[in-house]
Amino acid sequence: MTDGGSADVAIERADVGGVSIATGHLIGGEWVGSARTFETRSPLDWDAGALAHIARGDQQTADAAVAAAVDGFAIWGAMSVADRAAALYRLADLIEERTDDIALAESLDMGFLENSMRQRLVGRGALNFRTYADLVVAHEERIWDAKSMYNAVQRMPAGPTVVITPWNAPFMLSTWKLAPALAAGNSVIHKPAEWSPLTASILAELTVEAGFPPGVYNMVQGIGEEVGAALVADNRLRRITFTGSPETARHIGKAAAANIIPFTAELGGKGPLVVFADADLDAAAKKAAWQFDDSGQVCLAGTRLLVDESIRDQFLERFHHHADELVLGDSRNPDTDIAPCVHPHHRDRIDGFVQRAKAAGHTILRGGHPVEGSLHYEPTLIEPTSNDAEVVQSEIFGPVLTFQTFADEAEAIELANSTAYGLSAIVYTTSRERAERVGRAIRAGLVWVNTFLVRDLTAPFGGCGISGIGREGGDHALEFHSDLKTLMILDDSTS
Numbered sequence: 001m002t003d004g005g006s007a008d009v010a011i012e013r014a015d016v017g018g019v020s021i022a023t024g025h026l027i028g029g030e031w032v033g034s035a036r037t038f039e040t041r042s043p044l045d046w047d048a049g050a051l052a053h054i055a056r057g058d059q060q061t062a063d064a065a066v067a068a069a070v071d072g073f074a075i076w077g078a079m080s081v082a083d084r085a086a087a088l089y090r091l092a093d094l095i096e097e098r099t100d101d102i103a104l105a106e107s108l109d110m111g112f113l114e115n116s117m118r119q120r121l122v123g124r125g126a127l128n129f130r131t132y133a134d135l136v137v138a139h140e141e142r143i144w145d146a147k148s149m150y151n152a153v154q155r156m157p158a159g160p161t162v163v164i165t166p167w168n169a170p171f172m173l174s175t176w177k178l179a180p181a182l183a184a185g186n187s188v189i190h191k192p193a194e195w196s197p198l199t200a201s202i203l204a205e206l207t208v209e210a211g212f213p214p215g216v217y218n219m220v221q222g223i224g225e226e227v228g229a230a231l232v233a234d235n236r237l238r239r240i241t242f243t244g245s246p247e248t249a250r251h252i253g254k255a256a257a258a259n260i261i262p263f264t265a266e267l268g269g270k271g272p273l274v275v276f277a278d279a280d281l282d283a284a285a286k287k288a289a290w291q292f293d294d295s296g297q298v299c300l301a302g303t304r305l306l307v308d309e310s311i312r313d314q315f316l317e318r319f320h321h322h323a324d325e326l327v328l329g330d331s332r333n334p335d336t337d338i339a340p341c342v343h344p345h346h347r348d349r350i351d352g353f354v355q356r357a358k359a360a361g362h363t364i365l366r367g368g369h370p371v372e373g374s375l376h377y378e379p380t381l382i383e384p385t386s387n388d389a390e391v392v393q394s395e396i397f398g399p400v401l402t403f404q405t406f407a408d409e410a411e412a413i414e415l416a417n418s419t420a421y422g423l424s425a426i427v428y429t430t431s432r433e434r435a436e437r438v439g440r441a442i443r444a445g446l447v448w449v450n451t452f453l454v455r456d457l458t459a460p461f462g463g464c465g466i467s468g469i470g471r472e473g474g475d476h477a478l479e480f481h482s483d484l485k486t487l488m489i490l491d492d493s494t495s
């Protein structure tokens, strides 16, 4: 994001690679602008200038969006579950119809691989809405007779909900947070990240086409510290759900606490990828090299390679072989494996970690430099001199992995659990007993053994430690977005 300065009125639509995208906020079913704008640029061609000038929301925008969401909630929260589910299904169908536009816009705006968007993530976004339409219809209320009373546990939609999302995988991540809030009966105000705002506008437009009543789905654009902070401070909200960094979560948590509003936070990760001597070594080394995917801008990535010391050399040889095959390039090219970093500031931040690691005497096993002439960073592997090194303990969020060895299972577990994070872990072993034992011993919200990233949408998702508060996924998210009520009627007291 760079400041595009002031304008009398925000530009209404922008042509982004042939895709027409609204540049304002969607509030109460209407597209509105702001006096100021910010520009979004493409990491694929940074020097080409602005892809679009986007409305830069402020306190007034936040006030209007929350007021609209209060009105929208009065309609949506009172609608039947079946009618809400039907709207979610319509939205899912419309998302699929716009697959090419969403894939191209996200690839230009954030640098995400266009093919991955087209083949996986847009479909997953549609599936999020379908899955929650199904889950909410089946979400049972409990009824029983006891102590001469009819007892019922009922679910009330919580109310207006702010959904704040990060710049990485923005489309899919947004759908995953918005779908359960809407399914539960809440109205929403979505605030996408300023480094990748475009596909949020397409999604908002599709909600209008899908016939969501005005005010049910609101979307405001702008800077986190401005309109984001104004939104989360509003005491008319009933829920806040956030995905982003622990630093921002601390600010939002304070705002939520001030108004006693429940909030969930899906935060950063520093996951281990543990390779035991009994593992399928080639599969493990290949998966390790693929942690450079999406330029390492993945919260779930296994960025700390922990390898049994007896297989150190064989592992490294295979790892380098697979890493050598990765193609850095333009995200629109189907042959590209590794996209550029999202923003020059982010690339410089990644480089800062690597240069400090060099200065601290850690060994660079591969890479270690920005790529000339693009926003790529070389896929980098660092062997630290100690486990408390900054590169081991801090989330870098780029194509930078660390390499450490362990002597036995106990040390592997100790290293795996040795950071403040606890989002995810990957383990490679062919022993079922070890898989169970190590899987249970690792403190993380998700542990994959001999696989990665695949998750049934009904399973819980979230982190321990500074990786987050609460769980999304399946009924867990529906619980968060509802308030429970126990209704008790004395038998024979009514006719």
Ligand code: NAD
Pocket: 164, 165, 166, 167, 168, 173, 191, 192, 193, 194, 222, 223, 224, 225, 227, 228, 229, 230, 232, 243, 244, 245, 246, 247, 248, 249, 251, 252, 266, 267, 268, 269, 298, 299, 395, 397, 423, 463, 467, 468
């Ligand atoms: P960020 O925390 O800088 O920003 C996230 C969002 O918060 C943006 O929309 C931003 O505008 C908004 N924001 C910033 N300050 C705010 C404030 N004071 N009040 C309200 N909103 C504010 O994070 P980022 O750089 O966009 O994303 C990267 C981070 O997100 C990494 O740490 C990554 O691991 C994490 N992440 C976690 C998950 C997960 O599911 N656990 C998924 C993706 C990304």
